[in-house]
Amino acid sequence: MIILRKKYFRGKNAVITGAASGIGRTFAIKLAKMGANLAISDINMARLEQTKEDIESIGGKVISCKCDVANEKEVNNMAENAIAEFTDIHFLFSNVGIAMGGPFEYFTLDHWEKIIKVNLWGMIYCVRAFIPRMLEQGYGHVIVTSSMAGSLGTGGMIPYCTTKFANSGFCEALYGEYKRKGIDVSIICPFPLKTNLIETVGMSIPPELFEGLSPEAIEHGIKLGKKYYWDKYNEDKGPLSGFCGGFPVERSVNRFIKKISRKKLYIYDRRYGRLLQWLRGQWPGVYKHVLNDLGKKHFELIEDTFKEAVNIAKNYENK
Numbered sequence: 001m002i003i004l005r006k007k008y009f010r011g012k013n014a015v016i017t018g019a020a021s022g023i024g025r026t027f028a029i030k031l032a033k034m035g036a037n038l039a040i041s042d043i044n045m046a047r048l049e050q051t052k053e054d055i056e057s058i059g060g061k062v063i064s065c066k067c068d069v070a071n072e073k074e075v076n077n078m079a080e081n082a083i084a085e086f087t088d089i090h091f092l093f094s095n096v097g098i099a100m101g102g103p104f105e106y107f108t109l110d111h112w113e114k115i116i117k118v119n120l121w122g123m124i125y126c127v128r129a130f131i132p133r134m135l136e137q138g139y140g141h142v143i144v145t146s147s148m149a150g151s152l153g154t155g156g157m158i159p160y161c162t163t164k165f166a167n168s169g170f171c172e173a174l175y176g177e178y179k180r181k182g183i184d185v186s187i188i189c190p191f192p193l194k195t196n197l198i199e200t201v202g203m204s205i206p207p208e209l210f211e212g213l214s215p216e217a218i219e220h221g222i223k224l225g226k227k228y229y230w231d232k233y234n235e236d237k238g239p240l241s242g243f244c245g246g247f248p249v250e251r252s253v254n255r256f257i258k259k260i261s262r263k264k265l266y267i268y269d270r271r272y273g274r275l276l277q278w279l280r281g282q283w284p285g286v287y288k289h290v291l292n293d294l295g296k297k298h299f300e301l302i303e304d305t306f307k308e309a310v311n312i313a314k315n316y317e318n319k
Contacts, residue, residue, distance in 0.1 A: 069122030155295025225309025
């Protein structure tokens with residue numbers, strides 16, 4: 001099976017967005033080891049260049065460029081560079097995403113616009129930029145990194161779930177329209193992974209929590225509060241045990257690559273991902289209980305995070 005996986009990628013050309021860290025970086029390095037040629041991009045050029053150097057050190061062929069997927073012009077420029085370098089594009093990994101958590105009523109329209117711009121429009125821009133070339137070729141494979149939150153609605157993550165469900169719906173329709181034209185589609189649905197996603201997470205916070213504290217103290221409290229949240233969220237026996245617990249990225253990406261090479265549509269990194277979808281169709285009452293229980297536990301973690309962030313901010317202020 002490993003030989004078949006390598007054969008699927010060997011000598012092929014892959015575009016990977018968000019390749020500076022996490023899932024994107026891991027995909028890039030593993031595909032390079034399998035003999036793929038790579039066009040990688042990110043907004044963090046320092047980290048992206050490190051990824052490029054690591055690929056070149058193992059003999060991989062790679063080009064890189066700065067690209068904010070929320071900017072259509074930058075996406076089109078990235079696509080032009082990749083096509084000019086490689087001509088054919090066999091794989092597009094639309095991998096960039098940001099997350100947001102907190103009570104729905106405190107999310108501003110700015111929060112909504114930002115996450116929709118990155119998670120939804122970013123994907124649309126990328127696919128629009130490469131689909132014409134794939135149609136000319138008569139083949140291609142679009143891989144979009146969604147989330148388990150794109151299959152399982154989670155209280156406390158409404159903006160994130162909204163965009164990730166949109167990712168999944170877009171990909172299903174894309175598959176239905178283009179499979180007969182030689183273009184495959186895969187939707188990556190990871191459960192929480194031990195990545196640096198928390199660095200870009202936005203939070204909706206009741207403003208009265210930090211009343212009377214300086215902006216510096218608030219910023220410090222929120223920064224360390226988010227770290228507290230992410231550490232707890234990823235604990236194997238933490239408050240969301242049974243639903244979450246962060247997997248090492250490499251472990252999950254190995255599974256993703258295996259399933260991509262088999263041209264699977266929905267790809268999960270945990271076996272109970274498909275079970276949850278079966279529950280939704282077969283036992284909707286049980287599924288509703290899962291949604292309620294997950295939302296309750298997640299909100300308990302969010303409330304604990306708020307308390308932790310406020311205490312950190314107060315201690316910082318009183319130094």
